[in-house]
Amino acid sequence: xxxxxxxxxxxxxxxxxxxxxxxxxxxxxxxxxxxxxxxxxxxxxxxxxxxxxxxxxxxxxxxxxxxxxxxxxxxxxxxxxxxxxxxxxxxxxxxxxxxxxxx
Amino acid sequence: xxxxxxxxxxxxxxxxxxxxxxxxxxxxxxxxxxxxxxxxxxxxxxxxxxxxxxxxxxxxxxxxxxxxxxxxxxxxxxxxxxxxxxxxxxxxxxxxxxxxxxxxxxxxxxxxxxxxxxxxxxxxxxxxxxxxxxxxxxxxxxxxxxxxxxxxxxxxxxxxxxxxxxxxxxxxxxxx
Amino acid sequence: xxxxxxxxxxxxxxxxxxxxxxxxxxxxxxxxxxxxxxxxxxxxxxxxxxxxxxxxxxxxxxxxxxxxxxxxxxxxxxxxxxxxxxxxxxxxxxxxxxxxxxxxxxxxxxxxxxxxxxxxxxxxxxxxxxxxxxxxxxxxxxxxxxxxxxxxxxxxxxxxxxxxxxxxxxxxxxxxxxxxxxxxxxxxxxxxxxxxxxxxxxxxxxxxxxxxxxxxxxxxxxxxxxxxxxxxxxxxxxxxxxxxxxxxxxxxxxxxxxxxxxxxxxxxxxxxxxxxxxxxxxxxxxxxxxxxxxxxxxxxxxxxxxxxxxxxxxxxxxxxxxxxxxxxxxxxxxxxxxxxxxxxxxxxxxxxxxxxxxxxxxxxxxxxxxxxxxxxxxxxxxxxxxxxxxxxxxxxxxxxxxxxxxxxxxxxxxxxxxxxxxxxxxxxxxxxxxxxxxxxxxxxxxxxxxxxxxxxxxxxxxxxxxxxxxxxxxxxxxxxxxxxxxxxxxxxxxxxxxxxxxxxxxxxxxxxxxxxxxxxxxxxxxxxxxxxxxxxxxxxxxxxxxxxxxxxxxxxxxxxxxxxxxxxxxxxxxxxxxxxxxxxxxxxxxxxxxxxxxxxxxxxxxxxxxxxxxxxxxxxxxxxxxxxx
Numbered sequence: 001x002x003x004x005x006x007x008x009x010x011x012x013x014x015x016x017x018x019x020x021x022x023x024x025x026x027x028x029x030x031x032x033x034x035x036x037x038x039x040x041x042x043x044x045x046x047x048x049x050x051x052x053x054x055x056x057x058x059x060x061x062x063x064x065x066x067x068x069x070x071x072x073x074x075x076x077x078x079x080x081x082x083x084x085x086x087x088x089x090x091x092x093x094x095x096x097x098x099x100x101x102x103x
Numbered sequence: 104x105x106x107x108x109x110x111x112x113x114x115x116x117x118x119x120x121x122x123x124x125x126x127x128x129x130x131x132x133x134x135x136x137x138x139x140x141x142x143x144x145x146x147x148x149x150x151x152x153x154x155x156x157x158x159x160x161x162x163x164x165x166x167x168x169x170x171x172x173x174x175x176x177x178x179x180x181x182x183x184x185x186x187x188x189x190x191x192x193x194x195x196x197x198x199x200x201x202x203x204x205x206x207x208x209x210x211x212x213x214x215x216x217x218x219x220x221x222x223x224x225x226x227x228x229x230x231x232x233x234x235x236x237x238x239x240x241x242x243x244x245x246x247x248x249x250x251x252x253x254x255x256x257x258x259x260x261x262x263x264x265x266x267x268x269x270x271x272x273x274x275x276x277x278x279x
Numbered sequence: 280x281x282x283x284x285x286x287x288x289x290x291x292x293x294x295x296x297x298x299x300x301x302x303x304x305x306x307x308x309x310x311x312x313x314x315x316x317x318x319x320x321x322x323x324x325x326x327x328x329x330x331x332x333x334x335x336x337x338x339x340x341x342x343x344x345x346x347x348x349x350x351x352x353x354x355x356x357x358x359x360x361x362x363x364x365x366x367x368x369x370x371x372x373x374x375x376x377x378x379x380x381x382x383x384x385x386x387x388x389x390x391x392x393x394x395x396x397x398x399x400x401x402x403x404x405x406x407x408x409x410x411x412x413x414x415x416x417x418x419x420x421x422x423x424x425x426x427x428x429x430x431x432x433x434x435x436x437x438x439x440x441x442x443x444x445x446x447x448x449x450x451x452x453x454x455x456x457x458x459x460x461x462x463x464x465x466x467x468x469x470x471x472x473x474x475x476x477x478x479x480x481x482x483x484x485x486x487x488x489x490x491x492x493x494x495x496x497x498x499x500x501x502x503x504x505x506x507x508x509x510x511x512x513x514x515x516x517x518x519x520x521x522x523x524x525x526x527x528x529x530x531x532x533x534x535x536x537x538x539x540x541x542x543x544x545x546x547x548x549x550x551x552x553x554x555x556x557x558x559x560x561x562x563x564x565x566x567x568x569x570x571x572x573x574x575x576x577x578x579x580x581x582x583x584x585x586x587x588x589x590x591x592x593x594x595x596x597x598x599x600x601x602x603x604x605x606x607x608x609x610x611x612x613x614x615x616x617x618x619x620x621x622x623x624x625x626x627x628x629x630x631x632x633x634x635x636x637x638x639x640x641x642x643x644x645x646x647x648x649x650x651x652x653x654x655x656x657x658x659x660x661x662x663x664x665x666x667x668x669x670x671x672x673x674x675x676x677x678x679x680x681x682x683x684x685x686x687x688x689x690x691x692x693x694x695x696x697x698x699x700x701x702x703x704x705x706x707x708x709x710x711x712x713x714x715x716x717x718x719x720x721x722x723x724x725x726x727x728x729x730x731x732x733x734x735x736x737x738x739x740x741x742x743x744x745x746x747x748x749x750x751x752x753x754x755x756x757x758x759x760x761x762x763x764x765x766x767x768x769x770x771x772x773x774x775x776x777x778x779x780x781x782x783x784x785x786x787x788x789x790x791x792x793x794x795x796x797x798x799x800x801x802x803x804x805x806x807x808x809x810x811x812x813x814x815x816x817x818x819x820x821x822x823x824x825x826x827x828x829x830x831x832x833x834x835x836x837x838x839x840x841x842x843x844x845x846x847x848x849x850x851x852x853x854x855x856x857x858x859x860x861x862x863x864x865x866x867x868x869x870x871x872x873x874x875x876x877x878x879x880x881x882x883x884x885x886x887x888x889x890x891x892x893x894x895x896x897x898x899x900x901x902x903x904x905x906x907x908x
Contacts, residue, residue, distance in 0.1 A: 004104055004105060005104065005105060005108045005148055005149060006105070008214065009108070009109075009112070010108075010145070010149065011214055012211065012214060013112050013115065013116070013145070015207060015210040015211065015214065016116055016207065017115065017116070017119055018210075019203045019204075019206055019207040019210065020116075020119050020120060020123060020203075021119075021123075022203055022206065022891070022895055023123060023196075023199055023200055023203035024122070024123030025888075025891050026199035026202070026203070026888055026891050026892055026895060027123065027191070027195065027196040027199050027200065028123065028187075028190075028191075029187075029190045029191075029195070029888070030128070030183070030186075030187060030190070032128055032170070032173065032174065032177075032179070033123070033128070033131065033187075034887075035170075036122060036123075036131060036132070036135055036170070037122075037123055039135065039162075039166070040119055040122065040123070040135070040138070043138075043139065043142060043162070046154075047142060047145065047146075050146050050149055050151050050154055051149060053151065053226065054149040054150050054151060054226070057150075057224050057226060058226070059226050059230045059231045059233070059234035059235075060234065061151070061154075061226075062151050062153055062154045062226060062231045063231060063234055063235055063239050063242070065151075065154045065157070066154075066157065066231075066235065066246075067242060067246055069157055069158075069161055069162065070246040070249060070250055071246075071249065072162070072166065073161065073165070073166060073250065073253065074249050074250055074252065074253030075253070076166050076169055076170070077169065077253045077254065077256075077257040078253055078256045078257050078260065080169055080170070080172075080173045080257070080261075081256070081257040081258075081259075081260035081261035082260055083173060083177075084173065084176065084177070084260075084261055085260055085261070087177050093177070093179075093183075094190075095886070095887050095888060096886060096888070098885075098887070099884065099885035099886055199892065199895070202892070202895050202896065202899065203895070205899055206895060206898060206899050206902070209899065209902040209903065209906060210902070212906060213902065213905065213906065
């Protein structure tokens, strides 16, 4: 399948998604939403890789995508486990009450 | 083809925007799934059908299901949505939103403006698989290990232990 | 015979090692025997080697034994080589012989002391270092012994370190001699630079060819070496440590004053005479320093009340004589006087130590008195020692050695009437203060109750030294009176003979004058301190006399002078810099860092959102830089 999609626009889309993800991380106070936003950011970078791979017609972009996918899977499983624990310990998902690392 | 891209791109942006603004976690998750599905279409359009498949199966299928499970386990419902509404006040999000906009502006400025209209051949699953298991076999092994560690770690962390409190705080706990 | 040479310093070193490593586990007797025995064995080896040296003189005029190469840097290759010729033989003999007697005496003297292992170990090390000093074939090895002697003097002067004054005295001795040592080290550097070697024989051979007589470089070298000698030998202007060095136990004083340490300077100058001969200016300076020191120290000695301080000043004065002799080119006479002085000064110190011990550690002569009857052996030996110090004519050894110096200070090439007159005045003063010391200590009525009496172990070394103080002079008699030259036969092979000015004659007349001066000194003291003590008492009422008394008592206020000129400015500067001016800069950095830390620590809020914001701002910052650049 041949495509004539402008790569600039794809990269721009990746940038928009990434910034949205980062905005989500910063804006939301709920940990689950923050984790979702991190997923968005990961997706954005994956999109950038795919676009680059497509531009040069190389498989490396998709290889990197697979690695990102693996990493995201591992990260989500650990992250969600942590969220469960946090909820059990603190009965809240508010990130602002978890300030035990205050220096 | 190009029109299709713009439409899916629009869907992606809107659904993602809704993900980060919804109060109800289940709604947000559903929007995220939409965002992922439209992204999968973009992958497909970019000539990466294998990646598009994985996006749908693993991301939208497996990972999001994990999220749903957690939302269910924690019983996040209407009450959480109310709380989110209370948390998401103007002064909380306006600053970060401005900063993010600035970042986007800079990225936009820095992105190369290329005259990309060249033909893009599809990179099918076979090529990707050859590349993965030939050049990047070590990466694959390490990814496997990472997943293993993820599984073990999740199993360990997710154990439902008793509430761990410092001994000084136990008396207070009993009073509760 | 020369293979035995290494045993001479070897025995004291072994003794030192045994006492240091195992001293605590040995019995008191074993410690004493090890300490004294090692030196005695060394002395026996010296006698054997020396006998052979004199009976069958080696063809080369010396025994040389190379033990090993010390280290090698390019062409500079100092070896551990022992070198024995006539000059070293005299020194080695005196050092081991007198040190052996002092060690034997110390067994009794230190019998009550708790830490005698440390004492004997330090004493053995002291003797070892001094032997290395005089046996060294190159100046680097000599310097090793030289510094070792300095270290040991520190250890021994501060032996009773529980009293802070003693520690002060030890530090003073160490630091003041260090001034001289530094100059000497610089001198050695110049020698290495010039000759590429520090071998004494090699330098002595090539120096006259390389340097012209009176050249600047020769004078510089000679002056730097002289400074080292001045420090160790307690001559003007580095003499102030010696009186305070009396803080150590009496055997230590005896060892420092008689056999080791203070004579190192004399040895150095005699050993390096070639360089000093190339610099007539330095020779003259040596003579003047010697003359000045002997007068200054003599005058100080005459008012002291501490018996050991009298002896200390007399040592300075006698070493002044040696320097005078060295300065006028009477090398042999200087070494001869060194030997005789070693005998009677060791005797005097050991006897004084016995007196002090007997009188419950009383140092003040004016609280002694009347010891003639109660301590007869000490009295007679002390009398002999004093007579030798005062150079009582004909019967004492001191007379023969000092007379030589007096004669050469007039008659030799470098001599002059002024030097002669100074030396004569010194002889008068010496006789006077010696007589005063005798009269106050032994005559009159007893003022302090007598404690323990010295045992045989203490008196026998005294008797042996007394005999030597009398008869040792007969091996070298003036040529118009017996003409025996056993001593200078040994030394003349090493040291150049003394040139007599052509114009002078009438040695006999000068000898008579010297004799009369000595007798006059004794008589004066006898009148002032025994017959008519009222004169002195009356004098003490006059203000100027009292001022003069104080002035002399403090050793011409040299301590105060140095305190004002050197110590105070340095202490002032140190005080100014107490908080370390340069440190201020670094303290500023610390302060700034602390402030910045406080300012930044609020960012460590523990809030994850803030951290992400930080990341975001960081990313924006970096991108901004990229855009701008």
